[in-house]
Amino acid sequence: MLYSPEPVGPAGRVGLITLATDFNSEDDLRAILPDDLRLFTTRIENANPVTVENLQAMAKDLPRAAKTLLPGYGVDVAIFGCTSGTAVTGSDKIAALINQGMPGTKVTNPLLASELALRAVGAQKIAILTPYLPDVTQSVADGFADKGFDVTRVMGFGLDNDFDMTALPPKAILEGALKVNTPDADAVFISCTAIRSAEIIAEAERLLEKPVITSNQALVWHALNLIEYKKPITGFGTLFDQAPQPTSKVEVP
Structure with a gap:
């Protein structure tokens, strides 16, 4: 049977690294993301309660989790889906840990x-x-x-x-x-x-x-800018309606 393959996520692939206990981020992100982008998710080990100690402990699983995001194909940008985890670990360290598992991939986080x-x-x-x-x-x-x-x-x-x-x-x-x-x-x-x-x-x-x-709104906005997505998004606030491009991007180790 002859057929023409269709592209998967023709405008880009977005990878989400979220917590094992997360119930919401995929829904929020998909609500904002345009239809021509695809979201692919993996999870890192973590434990409730959400304390500073538990948030710091989960960072060590980031390289392993990053390796499981479409191995062999990769994503155009990787999102770490935890604001508090980033706050206690640090943005630069989060990016470095993810790039251990996904070298060269653009990375963002909520903070x-x-x-x-x-x-x-x-x-x-x-x-x-x-x-x-x-x-x-x-x-x-x-x-x-x-x-x-x-x-x-x-x-x-x-x-x-x-x-x-x-x-x-x-x-x-x-x-x-x-x-x-x-x-x-x-x-x-x-x-x-x-x-x-x-x-x-x-x-x-x-x-x-x-x-x-x-x-989540900021994550989508920054991820789209990192992959230079130009189509307008409406209904999710001033950020998408009139904000200029970000003045800096994530450094890829």
Whole structure:
């Protein structure tokens, strides 16, 4: 039988390295990603509760997990899907560990992507909402402060496992975004790939009258810029509607 093979992900292949306990990031990312891109997922070992110690411990599994993303074919860009894990381990170390398993592959993570996204919408002063325990929440806030942002307020829901984070109703996330906002904040950042934040971005921006950046939204935006994807994406906030290209990209070791 004769046939013409069809391309798989004609505009690009996006690889996601997410946590073994993650319930949400694939859904959020696929909701935002264009149809001509394909998302391929692998998982790393981790354990609840979501503590600084457990987040640091899981990083050692990144090289192994990266090797399992379409071996022999590869992806155009690899995403690490854990904001808090990046905060406690460091963006550069995350990229280096992934490139041990996928040499030469472009890499992004939620902390780096969100930093670039916030700069792209012109934000210097930011309010931060997380689902985490206080010490993990503080790690995220410190990560942005270290990059030169002024953090005007930080709030967390006090959750310590991925199931409870994904079970957090989008309405509660929206209410949290409204509550954490301060009048002088240029933008609100909603941390964590495990929470269902993609669907509330537009409404949060309408009510707050300022940009709202979420972990998964920023990941898609940065990944698309890394592979130079040019088609417009609508419905997911100011970042996609009017933000310029990021000013820097991930260094590939």
